[in-house]
Amino acid sequence: MASKTSDSHDIFVLHRVIRFLSGLASSTFFTDVRVVGGQDIPNTGPMIVAATHHNMMLDPVILSSQFPNQRILHYWSKATLFANPIMKYILLSSGNIPVDRKSKDRQKLFKGTFEALSQGCGVALFPEGTSYTEPRIMQVKDGAAWAALEYTKWAQENPDKVSPRAKGKGVVIVPAAIVYTNKSKYRSRVVIEFGKPITMDAYREQFFSDVEGAPRAAVKRLTHEIEKSLVQATVNAPDWDTLYTARMARDILWEKEESIDLNEYVVVLQTLVDLFSTTDVTPNFTSVRRALLEYYSLLQSTSLTNSVLHALPLPRDLDPKNPTPLPSRLLTLLIFIRDSVSTLARLPFFFLPLIIHLPVYVMGRIGARMVEDEEETQATNKVAFGLLSMFLIYPASFFFLWALLWYSTTGALVAAGTVYLFAVYHNRIINGGSLLFCGVGLDALVSLDLIVVFLRSVPLSMSLTNDRVLSFCLYRDPIASTVLSPRALYAYR
Numbered sequence: 001m002a003s004k005t006s007d008s009h010d011i012f013v014l015h016r017v018i019r020f021l022s023g024l025a026s027s028t029f030f031t032d033v034r035v036v037g038g039q040d041i042p043n044t045g046p047m048i049v050a051a052t053h054h055n056m057m058l059d060p061v062i063l064s065s066q067f068p069n070q071r072i073l074h075y076w077s078k079a080t081l082f083a084n085p086i087m088k089y090i091l092l093s094s095g096n097i098p099v100d101r102k103s104k105d106r107q108k109l110f111k112g113t114f115e116a117l118s119q120g121c122g123v124a125l126f127p128e129g130t131s132y133t134e135p136r137i138m139q140v141k142d143g144a145a146w147a148a149l150e151y152t153k154w155a156q157e158n159p160d161k162v163s164p165r166a167k168g169k170g171v172v173i174v175p176a177a178i179v180y181t182n183k184s185k186y187r188s189r190v191v192i193e194f195g196k197p198i199t200m201d202a203y204r205e206q207f208f209s210d211v212e213g214a215p216r217a218a219v220k221r222l223t224h225e226i227e228k229s230l231v232q233a234t235v236n237a238p239d240w241d242t243l244y245t246a247r248m249a250r251d252i253l254w255e256k257e258e259s260i261d262l263n264e265y266v267v268v269l270q271t272l273v274d275l276f277s278t279t280d281v282t283p284n285f286t287s288v289r290r291a292l293l294e295y296y297s298l299l300q301s302t303s304l305t306n307s308v309l310h311a312l313p314l315p316r317d318l319d320p321k322n323p324t325p326l327p328s329r330l331l332t333l334l335i336f337i338r339d340s341v342s343t344l345a346r347l348p349f350f351f352l353p354l355i356i357h358l359p360v361y362v363m364g365r366i367g368a369r370m371v372e373d374e375e376e377t378q379a380t381n382k383v384a385f386g387l388l389s390m391f392l393i394y395p396a397s398f399f400f401l402w403a404l405l406w407y408s409t410t411g412a413l414v415a416a417g418t419v420y421l422f423a424v425y426h427n428r429i430i431n432g433g434s435l436l437f438c439g440v441g442l443d444a445l446v447s448l449d450l451i452v453v454f455l456r457s458v459p460l461s462m463s464l465t466n467d468r469v470l471s472f473c474l475y476r477d478p479i480a481s482t483v484l485s486p487r488a489l490y491a492y493r
Contacts, residue, residue: 012072015064015095019072023065025383026058028390029186031431034262036193038068045169046117046151047197049073050144050226051176052234053126054133055183056380062178063124066192073124074116097123106150117151120165124176127226133375135243136236137227145222148173149207149215152200172197175226177233179266181257184378186364187430191262195229198222235266237273241293246272248292248299251306353426356397360389394419 026033041047049067053059064073077096082088091098097112107114113123127144128137148171155162155171175195182188200207200222207218237243249272254260260268279285299305367381398419405411 012093012095014090014093015072018094019064019070021387022061025387026061026065026190028427029379029383029386030190031187031258032189032262033062033066034189034191035066035068036191036263037196038194040196041068041071041174041194042169042172042197043069043071044165045120046155046166046171047071047122047174048117048144048148048171049122049124049174049176050127050140050230051124052137052178052230053128053131054178054376055180056131056376058183058379058383059126059131059178060124061383062190062192063176067122068194071122073122075124076113079112106146107154110147110150110154113147114151114154117171118155118162118166120163120169123147127223131376135240136238137231137234140223140227140230142219142223144173144226145219148200149203149219149222152204153208170200172199173222173226174198175229175233177230177266179234180379181265184368184375184382186382189257189262189265191265193233193266195233198225198229233266235269235273238277241289242273242276244296245276245289245292248296248306249276255307255310257307350429353422353429356393356422357426359393360386363389394423397422 049063051059051063055062060073060075067073072095074095074097076099077091079098079100081096082091082098097116099112100109103109116123125144125147127140127142129139129141129143132138151171155166159167174197177193177195179191179193180188181190203218203222206221207215209215209218235243237246246269250260250269254268275281276285276289282288295306363385364382367385368378371377371381398415401415401418402411405414
């Protein structure tokens with residue numbers, strides 16, 4: 001490892017290739033990946049990145065592809081994987097560090113980490129230990145703190161082993177909070193916020209102390225500081241009901257997800273979480289919370305969204321306390337025809353991209369169904385299966401166009417440019433909401449569901465009755481008027 005990182009001719013080719021593909025995958029799956037902070041992150045010198053871990057392989061994908069200044073990050077891998085020479089080269093060239101997790105000797109456990117840090121490299125860890133789906137950060141283990149403080153001690157005892165690039169530069173820990181607006185949804189958004197680098201100055205003396213228990217106490221203090229930084233930059237709710245309530249209130253206040261600036265996304269959602277965690281905030285707190293939870297459950301059970309229902313032409317004075325007659329069959333039919341015509345008018349603009357990318361959608365769906373019970377794995381499978389499909393579709397499209405242009409040099413340039421522009425067009429038209437297979441005509445589809453219900457033929461779902469369909473429409477405005485306004489939310493925060 002040491003010789004690898006010290007060789008100036010080794011530029012970690014595999015790591016750079018993987019990082020490029022990771023960036024391509026993340027930009028294809030997510031609409032926007034926003035980086036907040038990071039201006040204080042050093043360009044050189046030993047560094048440990050302590051990141052949240054709530055979305056399996058997509059977390060290192062996002063972290064590596066979006067890290068400031070494109071610094072190469074090294075990740076821990078099982079030491080046994082390095083036994084094979086070929087596998088060893090692949091792992092080292094892609095930036096992995098061998099770690100013997102069974103060793104109780106920390107100097108041996110962190111040997112590869114020390115060698116990387118001593119060359120002025122960056123090491124990325126996930127101190128939560130595993131990827132999971134919970135309403136808050138459940139734990140932050142001591143691994144990152146031990147690695148940083150043990151390296152500080154090792155570098156002081158072995159100054160001859162520290163390269164000039166790391167000489168005189170103490171290791172810092174950079175907290176990195178990765179927050180997904182919907183981590184398993186295609187074309188959702190991501191915000192990654194980097195906290196202020198944590199130096200070892202405040203912990204060095206206690207860690208070097210000979211007093212029994214002092215080193216462990218220093219590690220615990222450092223871990224607490226890491227956890228504090230990660231919690232401040234993420235959304236943390238006491239339970240799922242509170243988080244669901246906050247999400248529903250957010251969707252009512254901001255009908256479109258993109259209406260919230262990603263720079264303010266965590267602040268907005270955490271403010272709502274705090275609001276619904278305080279029982280005495282309003283006299284009708286219990287009833288509002290219950291209404292929001294029921295509305296959220298109804299939407300989840302029918303795969304509808306508040307933004308779709310809000311787009312329906314409903315009276316603004318609806319009140320769930322007052323009986324409201326169902327819309328007439330003629331009115332419902334006219335709404336359906338209007339939305340269908342509007343959808344069909346836009347369909348030709350997406351028909352070709354739909355046909356070309358159909359295998360990507362199908363394979364992504366298959367990948368997600370393989371892990372339906374593991375939300376944090378669904379996005380990983382969608383990206384992996386979809387990316388593999390794209391690697392088949394785009395080259396095939398290129399060679400097909402190139403063949404039509406007689407395999408000429410100009411033809412190759414034209415074919416490559418056409419495929420690139422086609423991919424950009426595909427993403428733009430998805431973001432514009434003109435997708436039939438993955439969302440286009442959603443209003444029309446909802447209208448179809450409603451007309452089916454109103455005509456009392458086939459129910460929308462096994463558990464959805466006419467009254468419950470109408471309740472979707474009735475919940476929207478009264479709840480929106482009950483919850484605090486966006487301006488009041490910022491004042492509350």
